[in-house]
Amino acid sequence: MDGAVVGPAGLLDILATRLGLGGPRVPPVVRIATWQRKLEAAAVDTSRFWSASMASDGWATARQLLSWRDALVEAGWSPERLVAPPARLADLAAAELVGPILPGGREDLLREVILAIEGGAAIDIDLLECVEDINLLGPGWNRLVRAVEAAGTAVRPVATSAPVDVSTDIGRLHHYLLTGQRTPFIGDGTVCDVSAVSAIAAAECVAEWLASEIEAGATGDAVVIVPSGDSSLLDQALTRRGTPLLGLSPASSFRGALQVLSLSFAVAWTPMDPGKLRELLLLPRPPIRRWAARILARALTKEPGLGGPAWQLAWEQIETRLREEAADTGDGQASCKATAEVASTLDRWRAWTNGGRYDRKTGMPAPDAIALCRRVHDWAIDLDAGGRDPLLLCVVGAARALVEALEALGHSPVTALQIDRMIDQTIAEGLPDPARHAQEGRLRAVNDPGALWGAAHRVVWWDFTGSASSSPRFPWSAREGAALDAAGCCPERPDAQRRREASHWQSAALNARSLVLVRPALDRGSEAGPHPFFQQLHPVLDRAPGAPSIGFAAERLFVEERLPLAAREVVRSSSVAVALPSAQAAWDLPPTLSQRAQDAERRESATSFDDLLTCQLRWILKHLVGLRAGGARGIPKPEQLLGNLAHAVAQAAFRPGEVPDPTIVRPRAVLALDDLLPRIAAPLLLPGHASELAFARQRIPDALASLSDILARGRFAIEGMEVEHEQDFDIVQVASRIDLVVRGPDGRRAIVDLKWTENGATAHRDKLAEGRAIQLATYSRLVEPDGAGAPAGYYLLRQQRLLAEAGSPLAHEAITVSRSLADTWDAMVEDSARLTALAKKGRGIAAGIPGAHEHLPEDLAFTAGAKTCAYCDMTRLCRSASVG
Structure with a gap:
C-alpha cells in the first residue's frame, strides 16, 4: 500500500x-x-x-x-x-x-x-x-x-531472503557466491546445467520440464530469464504443451507500419529503386488500398520502373475499378461528386508512388521532406480511426518527431544520408509485437537478471551463453578524466558498469531456490560461447564422487521416454512415424480439371506447347489450374531485365516499312534505351549494376544495328514488332505474340525471335538441329498456316548471331537440322493431342519422375530430357524435388 x-x-x-x-x-x-x-x-x-x-x-x-x-x-x-x-x-x-x-x-x-x-x-x-x-x-x-x-x-x-542451507546444491551455490568456498554438488536437482546442440532442442527441453512442474502441482512461481527479450521460440514449445506463454517480444523498428516512413523516403530518391516501392506496396497495411497496391506490385514485377506500359495499364485498371465502385451514385449531382472523389483518390494514391524525384547527394528541400512526413502522419491517423493501435500510434509519433527534427535542424535541402540517419534515430526504439502478450499462470519472464530481486522458487536462465553487454567506451583521456574527477563530474567508467552487471547475475542466482541454466551451442546458426557468469560458476559445478551429474543433454528427450531432469521426471511417449508423401509419376485428376482440358475455347501458345510437350503435369498445373510461383512477384534479375529492355528497345528502333540503315538504328536504340531504362528496367540504374548497364548501353544498340544490316542485305522489309497472331487449326486454337515479323523480296513473311541469353547459343542451336524448336515452329505456322509455314530463326542479341535452318532465307548462320520446322509442327500437334487426351481422361503424368514413360503414349516425338525438372517451379507439388 x-x-x-x-x-x-x-x-x-x-x-x-x-x-x-x-x-x-x-x-x-x-x-x-x-x-x-x-x-x-x-x-x-x-x-x-x-x-x-x-x-x-x-x-x-x-x-x-x-x-x-x-x-x-x-x-x-x-x-x-x-x-x-x-x-x-x-x-x-x-x-x-x-x-x-x-x-x-x-x-x-x-x-x-x-x-x-x-x-x-x-x-x-x-x-x-x-x-x-x-x-x-x-x-x-x-x-x-x-x-x-x-x-x-x-x-x-531492500530486504533479501537468507541463502538456502548448504545441504542442497542451490545452497552450495549460494555459499560459494558469498564466501568463495567450494563444496561438491550432490545432484539433488536444485541446480541443473542443460546443454543443447540447438536452441530448438533446448526450448523443447525447457517446455517439457515446465509442463511437468505444472502437472505435478508444484507450488510457487517459475521465473524465466530471457536476456534477448524474445521468448518466441520458448512460447512455441510451450503452446504445444498447453502451458501459459511468456509473451516477451523485443522492440523492433522493422514492424510493418513503421516501415512506411522509411520506405516513402527511399522511393523518393533517384535513381528510384523499384524494390523499395514494391516493399511499400506489399506491406501488410500499405498506404493505398490493398487491391490497388497488389495491381501496382504486379506491374513492377513485370516492368520494374515508373511510366512503362505495364505501369500505365495498372493505373488504368485501378481507375476503372474505382469508377465501377462509384458508378451507383443516384442523381447527376451525386455522380459528379463521385467522379471528383475518384480523381482525388487517384491523386492521393499517385503521390505515394511518384518516386525518383530527388538526387541523393543534392538532397530534398526541407519543406518537401516535412510534407512527406505529414502525409505518413495523416495516413496513420486515418487508418487508426481512433482505434488506438499501438503500431499506428508509433508511426504517428515517429512522423511528428521527424517533422520537429527537420524544423530544428534548419537545413534545406537535406541529403539522403542525413534523412536516412534521422529516420533510423526516429524509429530506433521500435515497438514490441503488439500481438504478443504474457498469459496468466505460474510462469513469469524477465529480460534482465537484475529484474529478479526477490526469492523465486524456480529460475530458468534461458540462453545462458554469450558475452556481457557492451559498455560505451570511456571517451576521455587520462588528463581529461583527471580534470573531471577533480571537479566531481566524471562519468561512469566501463569497469564500474561491468561490476554492476556482474552483481545482477549474482543477485539472480542468490534469489533462486532452484536454478536451471540452459546453454544452446547454436542459435540461428551462430555458435554461442560461454556466459561470463558460467565461467565464474564453473569451479563449483563439480559433483561429489558417485553423485548424479547436474549436467543434462537436451537431445536425450528425443530418444528416452523417462528421464530425470531438475528434480522432476519427464515422461514422453514415442509417436508413430508417418512417411512423407513420395513422388509419383501418374496422378488422378479431379473431374473439374478434366473438363477444363475438354474446353473447346481453350487456347494454346508457344509457351504452353513447350510445357505440354516437356511435362504434361506441368502444363496442367500452369495452364489449366493457373498456378504461378510465388517468387515471380520479386523484381527480375539483371539478366532478365536486360532481355526485357533489349526487346523494348528493338520495338522502338524498328518500325514497319523498309529496314533502316545501321547508322540510323544505333542512335535510335541509344535514345530509346535511355528513355526506357527508368520506366521498365530501373534497377539497372542502381549502384552495383554499373557493369551490366555499361555492357547493355554498348551491346544492345550494336546488336540491333547488326540485325538491321543482316535484314537489309537479305532485302527484307519490317512488317511488325510484337505482333499478336491467332489461328484456329480445328483441333486446337493457338495465339502468341511474335517479336519481329519481316517480309522478303518474294513477298513471303519470316519470323525473327529475339533472345538475350548469356550462355544459350549452344542450346538454341541444338534446338534447331534436333528439331525441338517448339517456339519457332509455333510462330512459323501462326504466320503462314498453310503449306510448310514461314521461315523462322533465333537472333541472339548478346552474340549478334542469327540462327536458322539451312535453306531458310534467314540463314545468316545455317544449321543442318534433323527435323524441319514444318515437321516439328506436325509432331507437336500429334503429341499434344495425345497428351491432352490423357488430361481429358483424368490422368496427369509427371515426366521427370522415374517410370513416367510407362504411363505415357508410345513413340512420342518429344520425350523428357535429363533437365526436365531443373527449371520447373512445380517440383514441390509433383514431389520430384524429393527424388534422389
Missing part, C-alpha cells in the same frame, strides 16, 4: 512530478538535430575538435557528441564547472552556450531534480528501498539517492 516498484526512470518521473519539473518527452531525434545546429554554431569562426567529422557526417557526429554531453551532465557537469578545462571539454562547453536552446533529456531532468532536492524542495517520500547496492549506481543516480536521503527520506537496501 502507498508504494511503487520502479526502475531509475520511474523514480525520476515520480520525483520530477512532485517537484513540478516534468514535461513532455522530447524525442531523441529532435535533440540531436538541435545539438547539430549548436555544434555548427560553435564552429563558425573557430575550428573545433569535431569540425572534420562534421564535414563528413554531421548527424553521426552530433549523435555521438550528444551522448558524451549527456553522460557528462548526468555526472554533474556544466559549462562553468571546470576552470581552464582541456581543449575538448572547452569546445563542448562552447557548444553548450551558443545556438538554440537544447531540449532537455533524461540526464538534464536528473540534474534538475538533484539540484531542486539539494536546494530544499520537499518530496514527501518516507522510504526508499534500493534493490541494487547504492555504491554500484552511476554517479548521477548515486547522487540522487544521497540527495533523497539527505532530504529526510529513509534509504535502505
